[in-house]
Amino acid sequence: MTSxxxxxxxxxxxxxxxxxxxxxxxxxxxxxxxxxxxxLKFSNNLDQKLYAIQxxxxxxxxxxxxxxxxxIVYDRxxxxxxxxxxxxxxxxxxxxxARISIKLLSARFDRVRWEKGSFSADAYSFRRYVRDEGLxxxxxxxxxxxxAAAKEPPxxxxxAKTAAFRxxxxxxxxxxxxxxxFAVFMxxxxxxxxxxxxxxxxxxxxxxxxxxxxxxxxxxxxxxxVGYDGKDKHVTIPAKIGDYKVxxxxxxxxxxxxxxxxxxxxxxxxxxxxxxDRCKRLTAVYSGSVGTVQVLAHAFENCTAIKEIVMRNAVVxxxxxxxxxxxxTLRIGRTTADNVQDIFGEKEV
Numbered sequence: 001m002t003s004x005x006x007x008x009x010x011x012x013x014x015x016x017x018x019x020x021x022x023x024x025x026x027x028x029x030x031x032x033x034x035x036x037x038x039x040l041k042f043s044n045n046l047d048q049k050l051y052a053i054q055x056x057x058x059x060x061x062x063x064x065x066x067x068x069x070x071x072i073v074y075d076r077x078x079x080x081x082x083x084x085x086x087x088x089x090x091x092x093x094x095x096x097x098a099r100i101s102i103k104l105l106s107a108r109f110d111r112v113r114w115e116k117g118s119f120s121a122d123a124y125s126f127r128r129y130v131r132d133e134g135l136x137x138x139x140x141x142x143x144x145x146x147x148a149a150a151k152e153p154p155x156x157x158x159x160a161k162t163a164a165f166r167x168x169x170x171x172x173x174x175x176x177x178x179x180x181x182f183a184v185f186m187x188x189x190x191x192x193x194x195x196x197x198x199x200x201x202x203x204x205x206x207x208x209x210x211x212x213x214x215x216x217x218x219x220x221x222x223x224x225x226v227g228y229d230g231k232d233k234h235v236t237i238p239a240k241i242g243d244y245k246v247x248x249x250x251x252x253x254x255x256x257x258x259x260x261x262x263x264x265x266x267x268x269x270x271x272x273x274x275x276x277d278r279c280k281r282l283t284a285v286y287s288g289s290v291g292t293v294q295v296l297a298h299a300f301e302n303c304t305a306i307k308e309i310v311m312r313n314a315v316v317x318x319x320x321x322x323x324x325x326x327x328x329t330l331r332i333g334r335t336t337a338d339n340v341q342d343i344f345g346e347k348e349v
Contacts, residue, residue: 117336224248
């Protein structure tokens with residue numbers, strides 16, 4: 001018979017746009033340990049494996065008053081992209097706690113680290129350690145080269161005999177016969193190698209085209225848009241391209257493009273830094289009515305003609321629209337910058 005009593009399950013949808021979001025949680029009393037606990041269920045919303053999260057838990061009483069804060073770190077698990085997971089640890093709470101809320105502080109993924117709304121490269125350093133006594137023993141075991149040389153008897157120098165017959169002589173004698181044939185042969189070898197390498201790279205590359213979009217496969221179900229070959233100047237990036245979900249717009253995908261407007265659809269899409277770098281004719285940016293768009297810093301770098309941004313479900317980082325100082329209509333979900341104007345960067349005087 002279980003010792004869990006007064007089990008209450010709650011849905012949690014306050015921050016669904018976070019890279020790691022709390023979906024739901026359960027509060028219960030544990031009769032054996034005589035205390036109140038919570039079990040949390042999260043979802044990994046990024047297209048990379050998740051290895052660690054750090055967040056703050058705020059506890060409230062029945063009247064809605066804040067009674068405690070606690071910093072939590074989970075780093076003994078792995079969550080695949082899009083996976084929901086429950087850390088194998090129950091969270092101890094105050095006996096007066098009636099509900100909780102969380103604030104995500106940082107998350108470490110396969111290739112990036114997210115912290116307070118910004119992404120950075122997750123670099124690893126490796127060091128080699130050697131035991132001191134190992135060095136001493138190695139030095140003691142190494143022979144003194146000078147002393148060893150002094151003990152050895154002097155060696156007689158040997159001289160290589162000069163050959164009267166050399167390959168270079170054959171080459172000089174036959175220059176008039178095969179120089180052109182040899183040159184043609186080498187040209188054919190180089191061309192064959194270049195063509196073969198090109199074919200091999202094309203077959204092994206993960207980049208391919210679906211319709212008017214160039215994409216890179218991220219998982220078996222998701223792709224990143226890395227190029228656009230269409231003629232339509234009013235572009236819609238759909239939630240799915242072929243059989244794949246679009247979860248990312250890669251760096252340089254629309255660099256210096258002459259498109260006039262773009263609409264980004266999808267359940268969750270990350271717009272990478274400089275994805276729309278210097279699109280000088282771009283005047284309007286929209287997002288679909290559902291889903292979340294994460295606009296990273298410098299995603300729309302120096303798109304100076306933008307006048308309308310309507311992305312009610314977007315999370316825009318500082319400098320996300322760096323240089324777009326002519327915007328007249330601005331409707332976004334929220335920004336991780338200190339204030340809304342910071343998404344445009346400093347205006348040059």
